[in-house]
Amino acid sequence: MENDLKDVLASAAGDGEAYRRVVKTYEQQIGRLMWRFTRDKGECETLVQDVFVEAFFSLKSYKGKGPFSHWLNKIATRVGYRFWKQQERARIVIAVEDFEGIDVGDSQQDQIDPTEAAAALHKLLAKMQTEDRLVLTLMYFEDCSIEEIARRVGWTRAGTKMRAMRARGKLKKIAEKEKFSERFEWIK
Amino acid sequence: MDKIMNIIDKLAVKAHDEVLPQFSIADDVMTRIGLMKRNGQGLLPLELFAGVTAVAATIVLFFSLQALQTLLNPMYQLLAPNQGVTLW
Numbered sequence: 001m002e003n004d005l006k007d008v009l010a011s012a013a014g015d016g017e018a019y020r021r022v023v024k025t026y027e028q029q030i031g032r033l034m035w036r037f038t039r040d041k042g043e044c045e046t047l048v049q050d051v052f053v054e055a056f057f058s059l060k061s062y063k064g065k066g067p068f069s070h071w072l073n074k075i076a077t078r079v080g081y082r083f084w085k086q087q088e089r090a091r092i093v094i095a096v097e098d099f100e101g102i103d104v105g106d107s108q109q110d111q112i113d114p115t116e117a118a119a120a121l122h123k124l125l126a127k128m129q130t131e132d133r134l135v136l137t138l139m140y141f142e143d144c145s146i147e148e149i150a151r152r153v154g155w156t157r158a159g160t161k162m163r164a165m166r167a168r169g170k171l172k173k174i175a176e177k178e179k180f181s182e183r184f185e186w187i188k
Numbered sequence: 189m190d191k192i193m194n195i196i197d198k199l200a201v202k203a204h205d206e207v208l209p210q211f212s213i214a215d216d217v218m219t220r221i222g223l224m225k226r227n228g229q230g231l232l233p234l235e236l237f238a239g240v241t242a243v244a245a246t247i248v249l250f251f252s253l254q255a256l257q258t259l260l261n262p263m264y265q266l267l268a269p270n271q272g273v274t275l276w
Contacts (some may be wrong), residue, residue: 024214
């Protein structure tokens, strides 16, 4: 932890090797987070790079008050949000039929593969408006509390709580429309 | 909690066990940073140009607003009506 801070400070002073060490320390953590924004390995890798490039040029704004990983997560969330917004502008939406492609493993009626579960949830959330999708993604995949989401996104606590509540309502409607419960009703 | 949200919550719990791909991007990041640093050096003249343009635009706007006020001021019309009009 202390070494991390030393490396971060050295990076801010322009030490490239120190920043390489910082990247190596946090690349899996950021990779995991960015995987929630896209499930395409290539796109995800680019997003992880974007996070570290953006972080490097913002290092001077890191005051060292909180853990570096929190500061990095905030940048990563912003990069992911921007990525979704770009997709939204380009009108990239997943077709309803794509749920058919999810292998729910009919031989094991009470089991679903974690990857398939994540893919199904990702596809369902992809049908939501970007802000709602962001709140629920952080909630479901990252286990973030309302406070943590508010801190990462820069919204108020009350606003985030309200959005999360409404987003869950909208998610329910979308899931009903997609006949989600029929497809996954065997989950116990 | 109703059935459909229960399913979604369970899927979310299950999704935590997903095996995620591994990333090794340190070299690419350092290459990109190096490239951006180099390209960034060429940005200064552009910023300078933008600054000069902004100053010039402000000056033009300042005089334009004054001229516009003169044109629209009814008092000006009262004291010096139709100054520029040649009748014959």
